[in-house]
Amino acid sequence: MSEALIRFSQVSYRYRDGGREILRDADFTLGHGEMAFLTGPSGAGKSTVLKLIALLERPVSGEITVDGQTLSALRPRAVPAYRRQFGMIFQNFALLPDRSVFDNVAMPLIIRGHSGDDIGRRVRAALDAVGLRGRERDWPVTLSGGEQQRVGIARAVVARPRLLIADEPTGNLDPAMAAEIMQLFGRFNEVGVSVLVATHALGLIRRLPHRILSLQDGQLVDDHGDAGSVS
Amino acid sequence: MSGAKRVRAAPAAGSRWLLDHTRAISATLDQLARRPFGTLLTALVIGITLALPAGLYAVLGGLDAASSGLKGSLRVSLFLKDTVDEAAGRQLHATIARKPGIGEAKYISRDAALAEFKAHSGFGEALDMLSDNPLPATIVATPDAALPKAQAEALLDALTRLPEVDSARLDREWLERLYAILAVIERLILLIAGALALAVLVVVANTIRLDIASRREEILVLKLIGASDAFIRRPFLYTGLWYGLSGALLACLMVFGAGLALAGPAQTLSGLYGIGTGAGTLGVDTVFAVFGAGAALGWLAALWTVSRHLGAIEPR
Known part of the structure; x- marks a missing residue:
């Protein structure tokens, strides 16, 4: 795997109107065909990471590349075509x-x-x-x-x-349904789709054999839980 | 799924364009049909707004047609100098009558004029007391009806400057006034049409604005899943176009109906003036103009609204 599907290089982000800093020089990569969960305390900015990938927000500094495209170089007119390259899933289903x-x-x-x-x-x-x-x-x-x-x-x-990004997809569901949904993501991953799921359902994802990324103090770090794989 | 049944993922540009537009057309028509009352109300407002200038224009067209029937009454009375004797007067009359563009010329000798005056004025005995016939010989010339108005006027003007002519009277002042009044009315209709076009713009723009507001969620989802701006804009532009066209249709029906209602009295009126059929009817060009104006105004209003409001709906 020469080129990562998603790459964050030294990405910083803070809420507009001088709000809290969410990311500070954060780095992370998601490989082609990889599936990862993104966790962190509530309000830590898990959704923000996905919004940066979906170009719903733009970073203050740093570089994000998705499938070889540098997002900061994309003009507004090119954003719809960019968004058509991945599937998005939302907490409120939308x-x-x-x-x-x-x-x-x-x-x-x-x-x-x-x-x-x-x-x-x-x-x-x-x-x-x-x-x-x-x-x-x-x-x-x-x-x-x-x-x-x-x-x-x-x-x-x-x-x-080739990529699915899901923002708290099980946030409004009971545990049994949530487990089903997570298994569904796993099945798509098995056929080669890369998946990035932001979730706070730690108990649920620890039982699954996928990488877990944790958002802590503005950094994205691999969470070496019992089932987490190291990259 | 067999490979043989696979459909190309990226359709050709032309058929893609056609498909996108057919979908937008059927989706917007479907949407309007699902709330027929609201659609009809909007179309009716636009219809009335368009019907007013269209109707006025039809009336103006009728007046114009009627007035061209009056062109034959453009004529000049040339009062000859007393030094021109009867033979010279008849000679002049023959010359004028042969001039190209002259439809009819009539010579009234001094004696004929006096006899006619005696018969019609009631001053017969008073005139007998005069030793001399005070009336001049007159040539009444009427231009050919086929001659354009400006040329006819120039021709008659030239006649008035003939050396044998003492003074002349052109029977055209009231026609000039009519033309002037028609010109003012035409300008007035243009102004009214302009103001009402603005009203159509505002009506459609406001309707589309409410439409956008009520479909905010849909627009957000479409933007999230990567719909292009053109895709999101398209149904609103078509909706504006349908409003404009349905308004134009109603406007034409209204003017046509009003024309039927006015046909009888208008016939009587034109009959009284002896000027043929001057009833204001909706010409084909007016129908085209109404539909064109409706379509253009509806589409422009939608474009204006969409460009103002769609940008503000961005997923966060």
Whole structure:
């Protein structure tokens, strides 16, 4: 693995209007095909790290590269195309309530201009992969929290991105559903998708065989827990 | 999934464009149809706003057509000098009548004029007391109806400067006034149309602004999953276009309906003035202008609103 998929070099970030410092000269890499959990005390800025990757925020200093692209060099017009390279999953699911499950999952394909046949096939495959086969016509509000998050994951993977980033995906779910969702990420990782999940569900992720990154004092450090791998 | 059934992931640019636009068109039409009452209200406001200048313009067109029927009444009375005797007067009349552009010329001799005056004025006996006939010989010339107004006027003007002519009276002042009034009305309609165009812009812009506000969540999600600005903007631009076009359709129906309602009285009026059919009807060019204006205003209003408000909706 010559080039990392995500690389933070000396990245600093502080909240606007002179707020707290979240990152101070932080370095970390996520390799191609790697899956990692990002943890840290609540309010430490786990979401901020993901927002920096998704270009929802820009660092004060330092360099972030994703799949060989230097983010600071991306012009605003290039941001949508950049965001289409990965799938994002949110704590609040971010589904559109006035659209069916099918239409929600199809959205990334529609913005890419896929044909109707192609969309139908891919959406059904994505829903199948998250265990929601046959629920295309349902409305998001009629689904449980876990099911809604699986729709969110189906939407994130439907365009077959190489990277998934998830911000507290189990934050609104009960433990059993949360474990299911984490296992789902593991299955996508097994087929080669890189995954970065910000979560505070330490008890849950310690049992999983993936790398754990901890955000402490503005640094991203590997957490050598019982199951954590060292890189 | 077999390899043979695979569909290209990146469609060709042309078909992609077509697909994107067809989707936006069907999605926006679907959205408007789902709340028909609100859509109709907005279209109605735009329709009334567009119908007013279109209707006025149709009326103006009618007046213009009617006034061109009056062009035949443009004529000049040339009062000949007393030194011009009857033979010279008839000679002059023949010359004028042969001039190109002259439709009709009539010679009224001094005696004929006096006889006519006696018959019609009621001053018959008074005139008998005069030793001399005070009336001049007159040539009444009317230009060819096919001659354009400006040329006809120039021709008549030239006649008034003939050496045999003592004085002349052009029967065109009131026509000039009518043309002047029509010009003022036309300018007034332009001003009204301008103000009402602004009203259409504001109505559509406000509707689109509310639309954007109510779909804020959707816009945020679309931006998060990497939809381009053009993709996000497109449905709003089409919505503006549909509002404009449906307003234009209603405006044309309204003007057409008003034209039907006015047809009877207008016929009577033009009949009274003996000026043929001057009823204001909606010409094809006006229909095109209304649809063009509606479409352009709706689209521009949407573009204006979208460029003002979409940038402010950014995921954080």
